Amino acid sequence: xxxxxxxxxxxxxxxxxxxxxxxxxxxxxxxxxxxxxxxxxxxxxxxxxxxxxxxxxxxxxxxxxxxxxxxxxxxxxxxxxxxxxxxxxxxxxxxxxxxxxxxxxxxxxxxxxxxxxxxxxxxxxxxxxxxxxxxxxxxxxxxxxxxxxxxxxxxxxxxxxxxxxxxxxxxxxxxxxxxxxxxxxxxxxxxxxxxxxxxxxxxxxxxxxxxxxxxxxxxxxxxxxxxxxxxxxxxxxxxxxxxxxxxxxxxxxxxxxxxxxxxxxxxxxxxxxxxxxxxxxxxxxxxxxxxxxxxxxxxxxxxxxxxxxxxxxxxxxxxxxxxxxxxxxxxxxxxxxxxxxxxxxxxxxxxxxxxxxxxxxxxxxxxxxxxxxxxxxxxxxxxxxxxxxxxxxxxxxxxxxxxxxxxxxxxxxxxxxxxxxxxxxxxxxxxxxxxxxxxxxxxxxxxxxxxxxxxxxxxxxxx
Numbered sequence: 415x416x417x418x419x420x421x422x423x424x425x426x427x428x429x430x431x432x433x434x435x436x437x438x439x440x441x442x443x444x445x446x447x448x449x450x451x452x453x454x455x456x457x458x459x460x461x462x463x464x465x466x467x468x469x470x471x472x473x474x475x476x477x478x479x480x481x482x483x484x485x486x487x488x489x490x491x492x493x494x495x496x497x498x499x500x501x502x503x504x505x506x507x508x509x510x511x512x513x514x515x516x517x518x519x520x521x522x523x524x525x526x527x528x529x530x531x532x533x534x535x536x537x538x539x540x541x542x543x544x545x546x547x548x549x550x551x552x553x554x555x556x557x558x559x560x561x562x563x564x565x566x567x568x569x570x571x572x573x574x575x576x577x578x579x580x581x582x583x584x585x586x587x588x589x590x591x592x593x594x595x596x597x598x599x600x601x602x603x604x605x606x607x608x609x610x611x612x613x614x615x616x617x618x619x620x621x622x623x624x625x626x627x628x629x630x631x632x633x634x635x636x637x638x639x640x641x642x643x644x645x646x647x648x649x650x651x652x653x654x655x656x657x658x659x660x661x662x663x664x665x666x667x668x669x670x671x672x673x674x675x676x677x678x679x680x681x682x683x684x685x686x687x688x689x690x691x692x693x694x695x696x697x698x699x700x701x702x703x704x705x706x707x708x709x710x711x712x713x714x715x716x717x718x719x720x721x722x723x724x725x726x727x728x729x730x731x732x733x734x735x736x737x738x739x740x741x742x743x744x745x746x747x748x749x750x751x752x753x754x755x756x757x758x759x760x761x762x763x764x765x766x767x768x769x770x771x772x773x774x775x776x777x778x779x780x781x782x783x784x785x786x787x788x789x790x791x792x793x794x795x796x797x798x799x800x801x802x803x804x805x806x807x808x809x810x811x812x813x814x815x816x817x818x819x820x821x822x823x824x825x826x827x828x829x830x831x832x833x834x835x836x837x838x839x840x841x842x843x844x845x846x847x848x849x850x851x852x853x854x855x856x857x858x859x860x861x862x863x864x865x866x867x868x869x870x871x872x873x874x875x876x877x
Contacts, residue, residue, distance in 0.1 A: 416460070416717070416720075417720070418458050418459060418460065418718060418720065418721040418724075420455050420721070420724055420725060420728060421455055421456040421459075422454060422455045422456075422848070422849050423454060423455055423456050425454060431450055432447050432449065432450035432452060432845075433447045435447060435826065437820065437826065439820050439821055439824040440821045440822070441820075441821065441822055441823055441824035442824075443823065443824045443859070444824065445820075445824045445825070445826065446824065446825045446826070446852060446855065446856055446859075447826045448825055448826060448827055448844050448845045448846075448848070448852075448856060449826050449827055449828040449843070449845060450828075450845065451589070451668065451758075451759055451845060452668075452671055452673060452845075452847070453671040453725075453758070453847035453848070454847060454848040454849065454852070455671070455725075455847070455848075456671070457670055457671045457672060458670060458713075458714070458717075458718045458721045460713045460717040460718055461670060461672070461710050461713045461714050461717075461718065463713075464709035464710060464712065464713040465706055465709060465710055467709065468705065468706055468708070468709045469706065474705060474706075476702070477703060477705040477708070479506060479703055479708070480708060481501065482708075482712055483506070483708050483711050483712060484501040484504050485501075486711055486712045486714075486715040486716050487499070487504055487679060487711070487715060488500075488501065488504075489715055489716060490715035491648070491681075493719065494621075494622065494646075494719070495621070495645065495646060495647070495648050495651065496645075497648050497650075497651040499681055500683075502688075503681050503682055503683050503688065504679055504680070504681055505679060505680045505682065505688065505691060505692055505695070506677065506678070506679050506703055507663075507678050507679060507680060507695060507700065508676040508677075508678065508700055508704075509665065509667070509673070509676055509678050510617055510619045510663045510664070510665055510667075510678050511537050511541065512678075512700065513661075513663045513678060513680050513691075514537070514538060514541050514583070514615060514617065514663070515541045515545065515698075516691055516694040516695055516698065516700075517581065517613075517615045517661055517691065517694075518541055518542050518545040518547060518581070519545060519694045519697075519698075520687075520690040520691050520693070520694040521580060521581055521613055521687075521690065522542075522545070522546075522547050522580045522581060523546075524545070524546030524547070525546065525547075525548065526546075526547050526548070526578075526579075526580045527547065527548050527549075527550055527577040527578060527579045527580065528542050528547050528548070528549055528550070528579060528580060528581040528582070528583060529549075529550045529551075529552055529570070529573055529574055529577075529579050529581070529582050529583070529612075530542075530549065530550075530551060530552070530582070530583040530584075530585075531551070531552055531553075531554055531565065531570075531583075531584075531585070531588070532551035532552065532553045532554065532833075532834040533554065533563070533590055533591060533761070533830070533833035533834035533838055533841075534551065534583075534585060534588075534589075534833060534834065535585050535589045535590070535617065535833070536832045536833055538583045538585070538617070539551075542583075547580075550573050550577060550579070551834070552565075552566060552569050552570040552573050553566060553569065553834075554566060554591065556750075556763070558750070560753060561750060561751065561752050561753040562591075562593060562752060562753050562755075563588070563591040563593055563752070565595075565599060565602075565603075567602055567606070570603075570606060571606045571610075574606055574607070574610050574612055575610055579610065579612050580612065580613065581612065581613045581614070581615055582603070582606075582607050582612050582613070582614050582615070583615050583617070584603065584614055584615070584616040584617065584649060585616075585617045586600070586616060586617070586618055586621075586646075586649065587618075587620040587621065587623060587624065587646065587755070587756030587757050588756075588757075589620065589757060589759055589833075590759055590761045590828070590830070590833045590841075590843045591752060591761050592752050592753075592754040592755055592756055592757050592759065592760060592761060593755055593756070594624045594625075594644060594646060594755040594756035595647075597647050597652070600647055600649055600652055601652055603649075604649070604652055604653070604655075604656040607656075607659060608655060608656065608659060611659075612659070613659050613660070613661065613687070614649060614656075614659055614660045614661070615660075615661045615663065616648075616649040616650070616660055616661070616662045616663065617663050617664075618646070618648060618649070618662055618663065618664045619663065619664055619665050619667065619668050619678070620668055620669075620756055620757045621646045621648065621664055622646070622668075622669040622722055622726075623668065623669065623725075623726060623729065623756050623757050623758060624644055624645065624646050624726070624755065624756045625726055625729055625730045625733065625754055625755060625756055625757075644755065646756070648662060648681075649662060650662045650681060650683060654683075657683040657684070658683060658684045659684070660682075660683070660684075661680055661681075661682050661687060661691060662680065662681040662682070663678065663679075663680050663681075664678065664679060664681070665677060665678030665679065666710070666711055666714045666715065668757075669714070669722055669725075670710075670714045670718065670722075672707075672710055672714070675704060675706065675707045675710055676704055676707065677703075677704060677707030677710065677711055725758075725847075728847075728850075729754075729757075729758045729846055729847065730754075731850060732758075732846040732847075732848070732850055732853045733754040733760060733846060735850060735853045735854055735857065736751055736760060736762070736844070736846070736853060736857055737751050737754075739854075739857040739858075739861065740762075740857070742861075744864075744865075744868075745861065745864060747766060747770075748764070748766050748767035748770055748864060749762060749763065749764060749766070749767060749860075749864075750762070750763035750765075750766065751763075758845060758846050758847035759828075759843055759844070759845060759846075760843065760844045760845075760846050761830070761841055761842075761843055761844075762841065762842050762843075762844055763840060763841050764785060764815065764840050764841070764842065765839070765840035765841075767785050767864060767867075768783060768785045768786075768787060768840050771783070771784045771785050771867045771868075771870075771871065772784075773871070773874065784867050784870065785815070785818065785867060786814040786815055786818050787814060787815070787839055787840065813829040813831055813832075815829060815830075815831075815839075815840065815842060816828070816829040816842065819842070819860075819863075822863050823859040823860065823862070823863050824859075825856050825859055825860075827842035827843060827844055828842065828843035828844075828845075829842060829843075830842055830843060844856070
C-alpha cells in the first residue's frame with residue numbers, strides 16, 4: 415500500500431471560507447480561524463491526480479454515472495464497516511445538506527413534526543423549518559463525570575410518540591458533541607422509530623472519523639486502523655427492519671477534504687423510499703452529476719484508506735493536546751472538554767469559567783460577566799423548537815462569546831449557541847483538523863486569557 419503523507423497547507427488567499435474572513439480583532443496576534451468544518455491539509459495526492467487526469471480530457475459534457483463509482487462505495491462500506499450494500503440502493507446527490515432537504519420534501523408535508531437531538535447540527539433544523547416543518551428538539555444530557563453527551567431516551571420516545579412525528583434526524587458520528595453512538599444506543603433509536611412508524615434520516619458524513627484507540631496497542635504499529643477499537647456502525651446495518659425505515663446519507667467530503675466537489679450519496683434499501691428520494695431530486699433539477707467527482711470518489715475509496723487512518727491519529731493527538739492542557743490544576747475547574755469519540759470538531763464548555771469570573775458591580779448592583787454569555791443570539795432569526803418563522807440561522811453572525819474570544823485572542827471558533835439555544839450557551843466548537851502547533855497555540859492563547867481574567871479578579875478584590 416502506497417504511503418500517502420499528510421501535507422499541511424497555508425490556505426490564506428485561496429478563496430477559503432475558513433481562513434479568508436479578514437475579520438477585525440483588537441488583538442495584535444495573527445488570527446487563527448478554527449470554526450468551519452474542513453481541513454488544513456491537502457486532499458490525498460491520488461485523488462488530486464485522478465482529478466487532474468479527468469480534467470486533462472477537454473470535454474466536460476453530460477455524464478453518465480460509471481458503475482465503478484458504486485463499486486467504490488460498496489468496497490468502502492464493506493472494508494471499513496463490514497457492511498455489504500447493493501448498487502441499486504445508492505443515489506448520488508450534490509451534498510448531505512441537499513439530501514436532507516430532499517428527504518424533508520419527499521417524506522413530509524408543511525406543518526408536520528420532525529425530531530432531532532440537541533445540541534445538533536443546525537442546518538438540519540434550518541432546512542426542516544424552511545420547508546414548512548415544525549422541529550422538536552430532544553435535549554441530550556451532558557454527563558459531567560464522563561464528559562460525554564447522552565441521549566435522553568425517555569424524552570426522545572415521549573416527543574416522538576406524542577407528536578405524530580414523520581422523521582427523526584440522526585447525526586452519527588455526532589456534530590458537535592463528538593459522540594460515536596454505541597450499537598445499544600442505535601438499536602434503542604431504531605426500536606423507538608419502528609414502534610412509532612417514524613422514518614430515520616441518518617447523516618453519517620463523519621462515519622470514517624471514529625477516534626477510539628486500543629490502549630494495549632503500540633502506536634508504531636504499521637496498520638493504524640487496528641489501533642481503533644471502536645468501529646462505526648451504519649444505522650441501516652443494524653437489521654433489515656431498521657434499514658427499511660432509513661435513509662442513510664454520507665460523502666467523502668469530510669474525510670478527504672472534498673466539499674466543493676459536491677459529491678455525496680444516499681443509501682436507501684427500501685425501493686419506495688428510494689423512488690421518492692430520486693423523484694425529489696428530479697423535481698429540484700439535481701439529476702446532473704459532477705463528472706470530476708467520479709474519479710475523486712473512486713480514488714478516495716480504493717487508494718486512500720491508510721491516509722484516513724493517519725488523519726484519525728492526528729485528530730486524536732490534537733484532541734489530547736487540548737484535553738491535557740485544560741486538565742492542568744488551574745484550568746480543570748473552569749473548562750470542560752468533551753471526551754472526543756469521533757470527528758475533528760471538538761465541543762468545549764466554558765460555563766464554569768463564566769460563573770467563576772462573574773462579579774457584582776458595586777455601583778449598579780448588576781451581574782457582570784467578563785467572560786460573556788450570549789445576549790443577542792440572532793435577531794429575528796430563530797430556530798427554537800416548534801417555532802416556524804421561515805428564518806434561517808446565519809453561521810457567521812457574531813455572538814457574544816465567539817466575538818469575545820476573537821477580540822481578545824484572535825481565534826475564531828464556532829459559537830455553541832448555533833447548535834442549541836437551550837444547551838449551547840457557554841460552549842464553543844473548535845476545529846482540530848490542522849497542525850498540532852496551531853492547536854497548541856490556540857489553547858495557550860485561551861490559557862493566557864483565563865490567567866488575565868484571574869488577575870483581574872485579584873485586582874478587584876484588593877480595591
